[in-house]
Amino acid sequence: MSEPRQPAAKLIYERLETMIAEGHFKDGERLDETMLAQEFGVSRTPLREALRQLTANGLTETFPNRGTFVRRPDFVRIVEMFEVMAEMEAWCARLAATRATAAQLLLLRHAASRCEAALQENDSRAYYAHNETFHRLIYEASGNGFLAEETSAMQGRLKAFRQAQLFVPDRLARSMQEHRMILKALEAQDAPAVERLVRDHVRIQSTTYQEFRAPDDLAEGAAWFDKAASRKASTV
Template sequence: MRGEQTQKLREALEEDIASGRLRPGRRLDEVSLAERFGVSRTPVRETLIQLAASGLVEIRPRRGAFVVLLGPRELMESFELMAEVEASCARLAAQRMGPSDRAALHEAHGACRAAVGAGDEAAYYAANARFHGAIYAGTGNRMLCAEAQRLQRSLQPYRRLQLRVPRRMEASFAEHEGVLEALVAGDGATAAERLRAHVVVQGERFMALLAVLQDETDAVAQAGYQAG
């Protein structure tokens, strides 16, 4: 039960941080958060520790937890790093995936297809994480898998917000199709190239993501102004 509370708290705070509702430098008060979500301070404390591990929160000794938010340059560089790590995962997975790994990948891809058909952004976000996770596991390299998972956690809020870019969910699924095809064929070079292009954000796509972030921030600011 507490684990479920912590997961819901983490997802809510990730969304608040990435959207600008919780701004950089903002102190996250455990008592206020516990009251807001109707829980004890224990799951709040656990959530803040998880967010600190993913790089979204900084816990300062004797001062508390504070929001960290990547600027445009750091965001671009983080996606570039994530793209290179995932490309390496795809290259190895194409050669090493076993039957159970392939089954997990196909199951996640099917869940992505169902979410696109239903227009369910939240379901797609979860299935998308499983799709990428199946590739990490398929590398057979525990160190690389752990690093990919760490980076994925740090970029989760931004990857979720990308799905608000018009038609991004459909485009993401189409890109998955290409990655899956290359992986099943055992073509590591093509799988790596396609997954790199899928993850990295450049040009118009990066600007669209920044626009979504700005829209979220402006909406929150306007709501605060009207409430005042």
């Protein structure tokens, strides 16, 4: 019943992802393979894989023979990310409104009731997990397999940046209320309503993140633009 042992590379990827999301690195900071390998107690091989994965997801930038550098998202970028996420999910939801099968609606209701139960018990972790299922079911109900995969991948990429909003007061209760409305609109096959509801439901996450981290990032935002400008000049 225990999980099959995960490769070290994946674990390291997740740790680095969290560290970047939580701001443990400065923007533009170089991630030294040798040093990090020592810190994590592994060789450079799995660590390099993790770095490449980070770059694939846009969290770092890699220059051949020069190394990989963190791209710490400022608050503008965070908003942009959730904006894109909201649009993708809204598109999924609009398609799902007319394409979802009875079985898929059943699964959605089930996931929603699981969220409800978690809310009753005030179990943030459980709510978070079932919330993820609820959203993923909508992606799949869109009927476009590729879109569903891409949206799911995007959700995974933003997960690290969404952790903070768990602790925003009353967010869970409000989220649940939004889920109820989304489900209702889906059952009514009201595509425009579903699209709007889901877009707002996802978008709000960026505003909570902003509230949570803005003071920090506003200060660092200016430095970021300077660095980005000089970096651009040196690489072009």
